[in-house]
Amino acid sequence: xxxxxxxxxxxxxxxxxxxxxxxxxxxxxxxxxSFEGLKAHKYSIVIGFWVGLAVxxxxxxxxxxxxxxxxxxxxxxxxxxEKRFRMNSFVADFGRPLESERVFSRQIAEESRSLFHxxxxxxxxxxxxxxxxxxxxxxxxIHFQEVPGSSGMFEEDLNCLTKFNIPNFVNTEQNSSLGEDxxxxxxxxxxxxxxxxxxxxxxxxx
Amino acid sequence: xxxxxxxxxxTDCTQVVVPEEVFFTVAAAGILENxxxxxxxxxxxxxxxxxxxxxxxLAVSDMLGSLYKTxxxxxxxxxxxxxxxxxxxxEKKLDDAMDSMFILSLLGSIFSLLAIAADRYITxxxxxxxxxxxxxxxxxxxxxIIWTFCAGSSIAIALFSYEAATVIPFTILFPLxxxxxxxxxVHMFLLARSHAKKIASLPTSTVHQRTNMKGxxxxxxxxxxxxxxxxxxxxxxxxxxxCPHNPYCACYMxxxxxxxxxxxxxxxxxxxxxxxxxxxxxxxxxxMFCCAR
Numbered sequence: 001x002x003x004x005x006x007x008x009x010x011x012x013x014x015x016x017x018x019x020x021x022x023x024x025x026x027x028x029x030x031x032x033x034s035f036e037g038l039k040a041h042k043y044s045i046v047i048g049f050w051v052g053l054a055v056x057x058x059x060x061x062x063x064x065x066x067x068x069x070x071x072x073x074x075x076x077x078x079x080x081x082e083k084r085f086r087m088n089s090f091v092a093d094f095g096r097p098l099e100s101e102r103v104f105s106r107q108i109a110e111e112s113r114s115l116f117h118x119x120x121x122x123x124x125x126x127x128x129x130x131x132x133x134x135x136x137x138x139x140x141x142i143h144f145q146e147v148p149g150s151s152g153m154f155e156e157d158l159n160c161l162t163k164f165n166i167p168n169f170v171n172t173e174q175n176s177s178l179g180e181d182x183x184x185x186x187x188x189x190x191x192x193x194x195x196x197x198x199x200x201x202x203x204x205x206x
Numbered sequence: 207x208x209x210x211x212x213x214x215x216x217t218d219c220t221q222v223v224v225p226e227e228v229f230f231t232v233a234a235a236g237i238l239e240n241x242x243x244x245x246x247x248x249x250x251x252x253x254x255x256x257x258x259x260x261x262x263x264l265a266v267s268d269m270l271g272s273l274y275k276t277x278x279x280x281x282x283x284x285x286x287x288x289x290x291x292x293x294x295x296x297e298k299k300l301d302d303a304m305d306s307m308f309i310l311s312l313l314g315s316i317f318s319l320l321a322i323a324a325d326r327y328i329t330x331x332x333x334x335x336x337x338x339x340x341x342x343x344x345x346x347x348x349x350x351i352i353w354t355f356c357a358g359s360s361i362a363i364a365l366f367s368y369e370a371a372t373v374i375p376f377t378i379l380f381p382l383x384x385x386x387x388x389x390x391x392v393h394m395f396l397l398a399r400s401h402a403k404k405i406a407s408l409p410t411s412t413v414h415q416r417t418n419m420k421g422x423x424x425x426x427x428x429x430x431x432x433x434x435x436x437x438x439x440x441x442x443x444x445x446x447x448x449c450p451h452n453p454y455c456a457c458y459m460x461x462x463x464x465x466x467x468x469x470x471x472x473x474x475x476x477x478x479x480x481x482x483x484x485x486x487x488x489x490x491x492x493x494m495f496c497c498a499r
Binding site for chain 1: 441
């Protein structure tokens with residue numbers, strides 16, 4: 001009787017696509033399933049699965065948030081930072097007037113923080129003072145030419161970093177000038193390293 | 207056929223039906239969106255970069271997933287209307303072909319996400335050498351290898367899908383890849399955090415430390431979306447292989463169409479969280495639409 005009912009389901013009910021769907025997967029045709037004597041709710045696997053998935057995602061979120069809670073900032077060498085800061089104030093004056101580029105550069109700049117701080121670490125010992133004192137035109141180029149990879153790649157990838165919201169980097173407000181200026185300082189040495197970088201950055205400028 | 211004394215409750219798990227209009231709208235939206243991403247990347251020379259090629263690969267696999275679901279639905283409609291028989295050889299072969307398309311889409315998605323994560327990883331940890339490590343040619347070679355592997359596995363899995371041995375590796379691959387991608391991103395995350403520390407340690411830093419909620423949110427979205435959209439279907443395949451008679455499993459399998467719709471929603475969401483984050487791509491879109499007008 002139940003089998004007959006199933007078969008009639010398959011042929012008569014046009015509205016349900018499921019009944020016609022069963023033929024494609026043989027395992028659906030194993031026959032009727034008894035739903036009697038179920039101890040738990042019949043949708044328990046569905047509910048359990050989704051609850052488990054939600055719990056896992058929330059757990060992952062909390063773990064990531066915990067990872068990002070930075071502890072007390074450790075004391076780095078004061079010297080390089082001071083030097084860097086002097087450069088900052090110098091460079092800041094050059095950087096500010098370039099409004100249109102700033103909008104663009106800010107995105108790239110903000111997004112590329114961590115990379116450049118790699119670079120900062122690497123070039124700390126170089127003489128940044130000389131290079132950062134070049135004219136404003138070079139500064140505008142410097143905005144873009146630091147990118148070791150291609151800027152387009154950067155945008156995309158650093159969008160990812162942006163959303164990591166490294167606190168001092170990814171401020172979308174105008175007042176987070178410190179990071180940007182850091183950026184400018186670290187850039188010149190990298191410019192010297194690859195011409196292809198400049199080419200790609202010029203492409204971005206267009 | 208002799209059926210033993212089964213009596214179906216009136217409250218048995220009937221299939222949850224997704225209206226066909228919803229189904230086709232979601233599928234069409236997914237296909238269109240990903241097609242737009244592909245066109246934008248092809249047209250704009252600035253976007254001929256490894257990162258965008260990996261995003262294109264993701265778009266292609268999403269498109270395949272939506273296409274698969276659409277074709278399947280059309281197939282069912284044709285069966286309903288009687289144009290196709292149910293047990294013919296041709297239909298079975300068509301069904302196998304569609305299964306392999308689905309598996310290709312799933313594997314392609316996983317590997318594309320992996321490629322994107324690896325690319326970002328190299329960008330961050332090998333920043334100065336990125337240009338030499340990830341050349342355009344290498345990116346294309348990597349994509350070719352990925353897609354060849356996915357195509358081969360999908361055909362193999364579809365052909366041998368009736369054996370349990372194929373379902374298990376397929377299901378194990380899924381969480382393994384997720385875990386690996388998570389590790390890559392967490393490592394990048396930790397680096398970003400250490401840089402934040404260094405910035406904060408500058409004597410003149412006026413920006414106070416606050417929790418990087420946005421980073422955690424972004425990463426959770428990346429992986430959470432993928433998990434929530436694909437895991438239900440993968441679980442369905444597992445259950446269908448191992449406990450088709452169990453009433454609990456049968457009730458889970460009754461939401462099959464909802465799971466399929468979720469996969470297509472993934473195709474719609476993925477461009478938003480990967481492709482449309484790029485300013486260059488967005489401006490290409492605007493140009494395309496402005497010119498169309």
